[in-house]
Amino acid sequence: MLGQEVASKRIADEMAEILGAENEAEARYAFLAALSYRSCIVTTLLSFKRLERPRNVKMIWLEVLFQGEGVNHDADYDDDLREMERLLPNSVVFGVLNRLGPIRFRKFLKYVPKARRIIEQAFAKTGLKSFEEIVFAPILYEDRHFISHFYFPGKVENLVIQDINTLTKVYFGKWGPDLVESRPPVSADAEKVFLNPDELDVMRWLVAGKSASDTAVILNKSYQSVRYTADKVKDRLGFASLSQTLVCVAKQYHIDPLNPEL
Incomplete structure (x- = not known):
């Protein structure tokens, strides 16, 4: 019981720190510190157009928000994530984008087994030999869909996933406008369909x-x-x-x- 009270107080303090930050950079630091405490080693954010049907799912931009200790900070995820977007059926990506909560990668693999090779290829660039779990957390903000990827080197308890989902929604709910508006207008190249x-x-x-x-x-x-x-x-x-x-x-x-x- 005492452990639960301590955990509840910790996440309450983390949420307060994110909400009380003076700017997005300060809030991001607090958010990423909370992720690091929960053993998250890499965090990426992918932006998609909001669509009512799966037919035209397109990734607009991606950003690596966090790379922890022991990770190759020169790793470039762009090509691998775009390759994954190309290989995955639009219906699957659309389904993840429209989920109300996070989904574990192992469950995701049931729908698209071939995604593992792409993820492992991207993960190998971090300098780590393997990963135990990845969690996808979808977010909806105005006319955009977002998916945050959280990489973990070990097994992840459901409570940790719930905490991360809560912190992500708090961070994005307060600072989402800053994240979106700081981006340049979508270029013609961003609208481009990337062909192999x-x-x-x-x-x-x-x-x-x-x-x-x-x-x-x-x-x-x-x-x-x-x-x-x-x-x-x-x-x-x-x-x-x-x-x-x-x-x-x-x-x-x-x-x-x-x-x-x-």
Whole structure:
């Protein structure tokens, strides 16, 4: 009972410190100190557009909020997180974004087993050999969805997850406007659909006017593979037709239809 009282007083003090901070930087320091106390070693924040349907889920920006002791501070998570966004079905990301509470990574894996490789690849950059748990905590602020990732080297009790979820909501509820407004306007590049090399190869030849059959021969792929790739990119962009998709990809990647290999 005494332990519970001490824990309750601690989180109450932490919440008061976050809410009473004079600015966002001071509040962030208090927030991250509370995470560190609970053995969190890496914290990232991902921003998404708020959407009513899963079809057009897009990450706008990400930021590493915290990297604890023993972590490689030069680690770059951007490519890995964008790769994870590309591989995960939009419906799964949309489902996490619209959750009312946090979700453990192990539960998340039940829906998308292949996500583990991407997460492990990103985590390896921290300099740590493995992780025991990651917790995803979704946040909704005005027209934005956010997901905070919390990495732990050991097992995490449910009470710790509840504390972190509470602290995250308190921090974001008070200082969310500062986080969002400090960001520059969304650039055209941020709106861009990031294609992997195989997808880009397919789209280049389709932009050049080649049929799916011709593209399959040029790239030594099957017709079904080319069609699947084109449809996947179309769905990710949210267009109704392949023609609209090709125009958008050509503009964003500066593809010359007369010389698509450049």
